[in-house]
Amino acid sequence: MESAKILIIDDEIGLLKLLEITLRKENFVNIDTASTGKDALRLVQEKEYDIILLDIMLPDISGFELCTEIRKNTNTPIIFISARSTDFDKLTGLGIGGDDYITKPFNILEVVARIKVILRRQKMYESPKQKNNLYNYGYFMLNMESAILTVKNQLVECTAKELELLHFFCKNPNRIFTKAQIYELVWGNDVFGEEKTVTIHISKLRKKLGDDTRKSKIIINLRGIGYKFIPPNEEFICE
Incomplete structure (x- = not known):
């Protein structure tokens, strides 16, 4: 460091x-x-x-x-x-x-x-010792070792924090997290947390994943509760 x-x-x-x-x-x-x-x-x-x-x-x-x-x-x-x-x-x-x-x-x-x-x-x-750094859902693929996100086989440019946030969701599918929890776990600080930071980054990720409609299907918002990542299924891929 x-x-x-x-x-x-x-x-x-x-x-x-x-x-x-x-x-x-x-x-x-x-x-x-x-x-x-x-x-x-x-x-x-x-x-x-x-x-x-x-x-x-x-x-x-x-x-x-x-x-x-x-x-x-x-x-x-x-x-x-x-x-x-x-x-x-x-x-x-x-x-x-x-x-x-x-x-x-x-x-x-x-x-x-x-x-x-x-x-x-x-x-x-x-670190080369990191495992499970490749997530391939067909619709999109995240490779954290090479810091690459592809959506529909097209390379999508992302910042380091966007990749880190998506990686967090991929590691924790179908689990609900509040914005405060996401900030603490991804940004690593629960004292100076800015929940709007989480909201903006999730919005940017949705756009890059092509999931920024009113009814998002990959990163969904459960009002008053938090966010949940749902891995894309075949139905989503075929749309």
Whole structure:
């Protein structure tokens, strides 16, 4: 984990230094920083990162626009860190490819905790000892070892968190989970949980699975209870 490559993008120099100092105290040594979108995009194009911290209010380009550009180059997990705390901002950030969203002012240790959780889960999925990482339902196939999702034999681009969420559902078919439980089990934190994060990611997964109708059949919502993953059957495949 200590060898993980981290990119921090924020125009507040003081915050950049604080985050960098704190992460180095946690034994993270491969840290790059950028205070403009232009510099950040150049770094992303030149290097590969394991996680990116991204502010929204940058001097030359909004973090939302920058996230969209970054997603053209990599599926590296992105955590938004921003003073903009409205539901609209959070939904926008998660909807365009963000994996998590932390509002300022924040506890610096919260940021460190979320980084560690994401990196730990990435390492777990990359381990050759992991089993049952291939799920083939005919209609769609998820291969976590190669981080590939195909729907109707067509490759579907997904972020790391979307793949992780789908993997969670595949491992737990026909079981009901509340949004709080999903956040705790997939995002790995039950204290700072954002249930809207779960809602947005499930909505994005449904669209990518072609299951975003009013009556979803793969990831269904039991109102007032939670979500349940139902593996597609032959009837679904033939529709």
